[in-house]
Amino acid sequence: MDKDKADQSLDALFDAARAAPPKVPDALMAAVVADAAAQMPAPRGGGSLVQRALAALGGLPALGGMVTATCVGFWLGLAPPEGLPDVGEAIWALGTENTTELAMVDVYDGGWISGIEEGFEDE
Amino acid sequence: MESGAASNAVGRARLSCGPDPDKGSLMDARLSDQADRDADADLLSRYAAGDAAAARLLAARLTPRLYAYAVRVLADEAAAQDVVQEAMLRVWKIAPDWRAGEAQVSTWAYRVVANLCTDLLRKQRTVALDAVAEPIDPAPTAEGRMQDAARLDALQAALSTLPDRQRQAVVLRHIEGLSNTEIGGILGVGVEAVESLTARGKRGLTTALSGQRAALGFEDDG
Incomplete structure (x- = not known):
């Protein structure tokens, strides 16, 4: 009988505890959610091969920069501003045996282009 | 979404969640x-x-x-x-x-x-x-709920006298309402060990609470 009463008392205590769970502090919930955001895994890789390659390069902005740099370099090679050697023309000229054209390339008195010209003249 | x-x-x-009305x-x-x-x-x-x-x-x-x-x-x-x-x-x-x-x-x-x-x-x-x-008050004591608050304090104090494993098993079984299988998975023991832990834990609580039944308002419950 006493044991039954003791069990009933315990059950009543458990019921009371279950009915009044400790309230989670707002600060704890905020910290848990903040941790979740900080640990959020990056979205898993999806999309086509081209899309993933583009992402690996840094996305469209990076690709735009690369295209611009390539175009500028190509243009400088074809039509260099005054004061820069016309390397493109020198290279194309080396593909021929016309020393007259090489003479036109020599925009400086001296330097490697002049040396090239002299080498051809020696022949 | x-x-x-x-x-x-x-x-x-x-x-x-919470007490199941349809047990x-x-x-x-x-x-x-x-x-x-x-x-x-x-x-x-x-x-x-x-x-x-x-x-x-x-x-x-x-x-x-x-x-x-x-x-x-x-x-x-x-x-x-x-x-x-x-x-x-x-x-x-x-x-x-x-x-x-x-x-x-x-x-x-x-x-x-x-x-x-x-x-x-x-x-x-x-x-x-x-x-x-040291007992704590897990829920703010409202007007008219002094008896419940006293019971919760007494339970918490009694729980704190139990060995760690018994305390965890009793809380998981009788307050959190988990099954013995789940508790076994949590504590890393078999179901029989869980039953033993909870039984000993309840005996320990009964001992710790003996003499307080009247103060906690249980004399009239039986």
Whole structure:
């Protein structure tokens, strides 16, 4: 009988505890959610091969920069501003045996282009 | 955005929280457990895929249960907060590697809390017993609920006198309402060991509370 009463008392205590769970502090919930955001895994890789390659390069902005740099370099090679050697023309000229054209390339008195010209003249 | 299936699973699981009004229906309880399991695993999977809303939902489902458990076991709200935050941090970290179906998310989280509590209590053994057993008031005492508050304080004080494992088993079984199988998974023991722990724990509580029944208003209950 006493044991039954003791069990009933315990059950009543458990019921009371279950009915009044400790309230989670707002600060704890905020910290848990903040941790979740900080640990959020990056979205898993999806999309086509081209899309993933583009992402690996840094996305469209990076690709735009690369295209611009390539175009500028190509243009400088074809039509260099005054004061820069016309390397493109020198290279194309080396593909021929016309020393007259090489003479036109020599925009400086001296330097490697002049040396090239002299080498051809020696022949 | 929540998927429809996940929302339904979460909804069913929410209905299953707290005291079950229909304790006689074992089938309902099983369905509810399954819904709980599916909902937690689904939310964790969505979080791993980058869904922040899923993280908030999962935090809202797990944190109160883990916190209630930790407070009962540690009898220290500040320490319980640290333990639960650490446990939930581990949940977030395990998310990308979580294998659905191998374990319940809630059981895994409970196990982390149990281990952290055990470590903490082991360190506290050098502290004076009075300091450890200081009862706390887990719920604000409202006007007209003094008796319940006194009972909760008495229960917490009695729980604090139990050995760590018995205390955890009693809290999980009789307050959190978990099954012996789940508790065995959390504490890393078999079902028989759980039954032994809870039985000894209840005897310990009865001893600790003996002489207080009248003060707690139980003399008239029988």
